[in-house]
Amino acid sequence: MPREPLLTRPFLLAFVAHLMHAMAFHLYLHLPGYLKLQGAGEDRIGIIYGVTAATAIVARPALGRAIDRRGTRPVILGGGLLATLSCALYLTVHGIGPWTYVVRIVHGVSEAMLFASLFALAAEVVPASRRIEGIALFGVSGMLPMAFGGLLGDLILARAPYSALFITAAVLSAVGLLVSLPLPAPVLHTDRPPSRGFVAALVQRDLLPLWFVGISFAIVVVAPSTFLKTYVMARGTGSVGGFFAAYALTAVGLRIVLGSLPERIGPKRVLIPGFFLLAGGLGLLATDPEPLVLLLAGVLCGVGHGYGFPIVLGLVVTRAPASERGAALSIYTALFDGGMLLGGPLLGAIIRAAGYREMFTLTMLIAVVGTLIFALWDRQVMRPAA
Template sequence: MSGVSLATGDSRLLTRPFVLCSLSNFLQGIAFCLFLHLPGFYSDLGASPVVIGWMFAAMSAVAIGIRPFLGTAMDRLGRRVPILFGNGLNVVVIGLYLTVDHMGPWALIVRVLHGISGATLFTVLFTYAADWVPPQRLTEGLAIFGVSGMAPMSIGGILGDRILADGSYSTLFLWAWVFAVMALLTALPLHDAPRRPPDPSKPRGFTAALTQRDLLPLWWIGGVFFAALTGIFIFLKTFIMAREVGSVGMYFSGYTAVAVVMRLFLGWLPDRVGPVRVLAPALLVFAAGFLVLAVARSAGMVLLAGVLGGIGHAYTFPILFGMVVKRASEQQRGSAMAIFTGLADLGAVVGGPLFGGLLEQTSYEFLYAAVAATVGLGLLIFLPWNARLMAAPGTGSG
């Protein structure tokens, strides 16, 4: 681990760099989560569920493509340069949504550029936070930092509902632009944590991190988790429109409220009892949220689905992120983080068209039941695979 907290033996979480990074992540997160309503905008422009899925997949495909370069840049240049680049691009791109008035090449270009800025910020801000978290409180620290990314889901959903009730999608995009500008201003004081000189005897780089044996099961289950999330982020808006129950804001209020509470007050649990012991039940509860959504016929059931999803997400993301940080060497942490966060985009590339096509041929009931089954199957594959690797000589317990 790197950073002042390691160099001084300081076990504090709320250092100035950590707090500023959290604030910047919170502000850009609101800007990003206002786009939870983007499928409705595309639908109003005449896009089908498959086209909407492909728009999100195209964004994610480009985001995946830049991950090797982003990981290398973080390892060689530090975190500050990519942070400023990502925030600056985000401000420009969000403004470009105001120029989209029909589905066509320009709409696709804007979405692709948004994928680049989003991928950069998602990757580098979490990596920056990990640099400043004390190693003995790693999962707890990442869980608390994750609150700055979870809370915007609720705020973006509710604020978006309010904006669209009285205004238009142009107003929504203007609000997102304002939050993006504030995120950029907040990121300006950030500076890199101290780093150890690289060990020339250890493999480094994107390929080394991608093929590292004890990271492979984490890439697998992370991919499953993020693919499942596309069922929420891409299709929840149209689900609400079709069922006419609840709202996006209601779902994410339940989702984020319980996740924030659990991370703030029970974020220490994985570090105490072991990450995998918490990960398995967390993923099962996460899957249960999709099953409730599949049969939801009332606002209360939509809220319950959000609560279950939030419980699962509250632990799953920081546990997997922390396990990646522990297993990756410090000199290739940037590349490992780029791969892990890239799984979110890979999940959209696979899940967007796949689930969109499944929805067109079946129903929302079948779609969300299939997502739940995917999570369960993914966990069944992960547990024995990870256990075998951790039992092998020369591997750790993370």
């Protein structure tokens, strides 16, 4: 019997839209370098990113309600318009002041809208029998920009000022908005029971271990995404673009070639070893690595991210009631803003007080301990259901 198709028209439109928005977003892997040139230290950079994340978290309950009640398309279009505007506003940031925070807040809200709604759409249009594989494949549209966004940023900044980076990001976001326009109008399921709301999804018993491992994962990925740029600048060796290319291409390769593995052998049998490999990559970053070892660290982190994000998201979609998937996915994507909110200032302060090695060592330990706690907790929670 042939398997149900993944590559439908709505899936492909959403894939390209997400690709463009994510490419624009990942150009901002280089933003810490710009903030440092404007006089911000690592602790201030962490606070700036943390404020952005806090705003996105505050917006999530409203986004979850909007997705569950109105569908994904209005949120995707609104988020695309706001993302284009926020990228253009970086051209007006000169120095570190209140306006810097305003621009980052607008950017954070747009990212929250796009991240939650595009993945909610992907979860809707992929067949339930291939959900993790479909979400993993859709996630390639976010991982490729991680690879090429960093490299594109390297190329732009080698030849032009940061203003060229911001203009490029605005153009890419505008293309993502245009691609979103033909998305079909949402189908509202009036036959479903009403959503119990954001709080009910937050405290649902079998989702709690997923929220825990999600926030642990989110905190540790803050370390390279926020501070690798300044780490490389301080060491004077290594490539931000090279690390994220190795990271993202590894994740993409796994999702394309072995994307069905979690559904064949069991999601947690892939998830837990993947997170341990992520911890190994962070441990390598703590060794003051040479350029080749830095690339290996990117590969290990890419394995953990390549499997971790879609598997946990797939488990969230499977366990959440259909009428509350928008709320549940808003919570899941909010965890990554929460990771930035908690991890950005904390890790920046550790760098300031002790150094980069100590910061990366701490994130390695968080990854290991968080994975072990999740494995035991989820086994206990799911045992009665089994």
